[in-house]
Amino acid sequence: MKITGATVFVGGPAKNYVTLKIMTDQGVYGLGDATLNNRETLPAAYLRDYLIPNLIGMDPRNSEDIWQLFYRGAYFRRGPIAMAAFGAIDMALWDIKGKLANMPLYQLFGGKSREGALVYAHATGADLEDLIDSISHYVEQGYKAVRVQCGIPGMPTASYAVPDKKGDVRNYITDYSGIKPKVEIWDTDRYMRYMPGALAEIRGRFGADLKILHDVHHRLLPREGAEFAKAVEPVGLFWLEDPTPAEDQDALKLVRQHSTTPIAIGEVFNSVWDCNKLIENELIDYIRLAATYAGGITPLKRIVDLAGLHHVRTGFHGAPSHSPISMAAQYHLNAWAPNFGIQEYLVLGTPECDALFPSGHRMENGMVFVSDAPGLGVDFDEQEAARYSYSPGSHPVVRLLDGTMWNY
Known part of the structure; x- marks a missing residue:
């Protein structure tokens, strides 16, 4: 199973929600939220310019390894911009995982x-x-x-x-x-x-x-x-x-x-x-x-x-x-x-x-x-x-x- 693409959307009713959608070759997609209040364009740009290009071709089921790759691989760690972007990816991968298992995440x-x-x-x-x-x-x-x-x-x-x-x-x-x-x-x-x-x-x-x-x-x-x-x-x-x-x-x-x-x-x-x-x-x-x-x-x-x-x-x-x-x-x-x-x-x-x-x-x-x-x-x-x-x-x-x- 491979990630084939991901799209970032910015906007919403009275809020600039930053929504990430990750697509796979099996037609299953996952959603994540990268909204950083009143700095929304920053995690959106980080996702589009740096993280999504590295996601393509990865197995979305390996959410732990993907999280470690982005967190440890960035060298300059943490911070609200990076963590909001990582958070959106991680949510989307868990969403895919739950859909594959046909279970709600709490299970x-x-x-x-x-x-x-x-x-x-x-x-x-x-x-x-x-x-x-x-x-x-x-x-x-x-x-x-x-x-x-x-x-x-x-x-x-x-x-x-x-x-x-x-x-x-x-x-x-x-x-x-x-x-x-x-x-x-x-x-x-x-x-x-x-x-x-x-x-x-x-x-x-x-x-x-x-x-x-x-x-x-x-x-x-x-x-x-x-x-x-x-x-x-x-x-x-x-x-x-x-x-x-x-x-x-x-x-x-x-x-x-x-x-x-x-x-x-x-x-x-x-x-x-x-x-x-x-x-x-x-x-x-x-x-x-x-x-x-x-x-x-x-x-x-x-x-x-x-x-x-x-x-x-x-x-x-x-x-x-x-x-x-x-x-x-x-x-x-x-x-x-x-x-x-x-x-x-x-x-x-x-x-x-x-x-x-x-x-x-x-x-x-x-x-x-x-x-x-x-x-x-x-x-x-x-x-x-x-x-x-x-x-x-x-x-x-x-x-x-x-x-x-x-x-x-």
């Missing part, structure tokens, strides 16, 4: 550990009242876990994942359009004074059963992160995400020494070497890598196994930058992983997205149920894809009150 991993996988929604609001309305909306939809973000009184601009005006609270997604980024102004002191009380009010309003998550998004220094984690202990958060910048693995030691609040981190990581010490030293409770940025299913499955040895559970990234293809890869890993924790979930199921990526995966009452279709269980409509083209965009950037650049 190739070892079968199901659960029927449904818990997901969390994103609730947000321009202020606390607005946020509570958003949380109520998701609770009414059947969600049992909700990430909560809201505007901080006196903050000069809206902060991470917070709308500029009240009422825009259902399925809110930050506007990334335009190549020049929007500037957000951050005030740590105001955040530290306000947010613990806001979280406590949310707990009082919704009771003990709702799983509440909160994302600091790398904004605090290690000492500040430790203070904040200690302050919110009475709230009983399901997790506190990214309290400090993710590059410094030792920073989490200080947080761990001063608080028992569960910590989740890792969405910006792209290999086991970014998180192995965090896992081995048990400084985190949830690992947040994604199938795309981690280099695909093959390396992510190894990270899940390592995490399981150290009481760390999965909490895979699921922002709108991931297409239904990479989300499907994670759904299969969620079904299998003995140490599954939770899955981030943003509503991708618009009619336009469903038409581009038809799938049998479904979400009901705050749980995702994986399809039993062979392979990834998601397809790609090339005629629909022709409707879309690339549109450049950028993440916002963050500055402190005095203008200093800060961590987004």
Whole structure:
């Protein structure tokens, strides 16, 4: 069996999804997702110019050897561009493997550990009242876990994942359009004074059963992160995400020494070497890598196994930058992983997205149920894809009150 060709598509409904389709001489094809949020043309070019020419003629069943070839053979290893490209290839090869076996991927991993996988929604609001309305909306939809973000009184601009005006609270997604980024102004002191009380009010309003998550998004220094984690202990958060910048693995030691609040981190990581010490030293409770940025299913499955040895559970990234293809890869890993924790979930199921990526995966009452279709269980409509083209965009950037650049 040989790979005969591969095509890269860039575009989608309100997102520049980077979709890879690998074809074989037996007519079986596989799909992968290489979307690198707001840098989408870079992994697409890496695939087209360097990786696909080397794929032609290879046996797609040898996915391990192909992954090692591209990772070790590149010499300059890792990085989000390369790993997103490797991840797309790896997903597509696993998709082919599952179709050849006529089995869903979770069966190739070892079968199901659960029927449904818990997901969390994103609730947000321009202020606390607005946020509570958003949380109520998701609770009414059947969600049992909700990430909560809201505007901080006196903050000069809206902060991470917070709308500029009240009422825009259902399925809110930050506007990334335009190549020049929007500037957000951050005030740590105001955040530290306000947010613990806001979280406590949310707990009082919704009771003990709702799983509440909160994302600091790398904004605090290690000492500040430790203070904040200690302050919110009475709230009983399901997790506190990214309290400090993710590059410094030792920073989490200080947080761990001063608080028992569960910590989740890792969405910006792209290999086991970014998180192995965090896992081995048990400084985190949830690992947040994604199938795309981690280099695909093959390396992510190894990270899940390592995490399981150290009481760390999965909490895979699921922002709108991931297409239904990479989300499907994670759904299969969620079904299998003995140490599954939770899955981030943003509503991708618009009619336009469903038409581009038809799938049998479904979400009901705050749980995702994986399809039993062979392979990834998601397809790609090339005629629909022709409707879309690339549109450049950028993440916002963050500055402190005095203008200093800060961590987004």
